[in-house]
Amino acid sequence: MMAGDGPACYVYGVIPDEGGDQAVKDLPAVGAPDSPVTFVRDRGLAAAVSEVPTEQPLGSPDDLRAHAGVLDTLAASGLPVLPLRFGTVVRDERAVTEELLTEGHDDFTWALDRLRGSAQFTLRARYVQDEVLREVLDEHVEARRLREELEGLPEDAGYDLRVQLGQLVVEAVGAKREVDAREIEQRVAPFALAVATSEPESAEGVVNAAFLIEDKQRGAFEQAAEELARQWNGRVRLRLLGPLAPYDFVADALRRVEEGG
Structure with a gap:
């Protein structure tokens, strides 16, 4: 100031x-x-x-x-x-x-x-925590075994088991995140002039991405996002913001000016 x-x-x-x-x-x-x-x-x-x-x-x-x-x-x-x-x-x-x-x-x-003729749209995706945990337990025998062993144990017991279960869940959710983030990109990125991603803000975050969308592609882009939201209803919460000013793409536009286009 x-x-x-x-x-x-x-x-x-x-x-x-x-x-x-x-x-x-x-x-x-x-x-x-x-x-x-x-x-x-x-x-x-x-x-x-x-x-x-x-x-x-x-x-x-x-x-x-x-x-x-x-x-x-x-x-x-x-x-x-x-x-x-x-x-x-x-x-x-x-x-x-x-x-x-x-x-x-x-x-x-x-x-x-x-x-x-373009604007920024920001897509944020987060897992529904209970649902993704259910998926991990359904898909991983070891996770179910550890969960069953911990049931009924007092809070001060089973520390090592809780650490093992926590690590397994983190790794499993991380693997899911990679797969789901890739699907999001494959489904919506083809309609974008440019894409800028950043780390999700929480452990439940899947994707935090900005897309530079031409006006003529806006309908197709929004439809692709809506189809994903329907497909993942109850599993992933999708939030689409826009049209926004192109915050994530200004530096790149000006950098290309400096580099001669």
């Missing part, structure tokens, strides 16, 4: 100068929910901005939601979006033009053209 006495300029991201005003009208802003979100425009580009007080730190859950809300709303309106990192603050709107839009004009324009 910048030091200063008055408000500064918070920057959400960059879009082509093709509208967007109605899309962000009345959205809450970062740091000052009642501050209007507006645009600084320069030579075919527009940066989404709002005034932000400099005397208070940023980073509350409301701030994070407001940042994503502006970017995802613009993406949902059909505009290509280059999200900036949360917490991007500059001195004033003049600095937005001189330090951001002017200096980055060619790279931003090229990257926005690459992202035009």
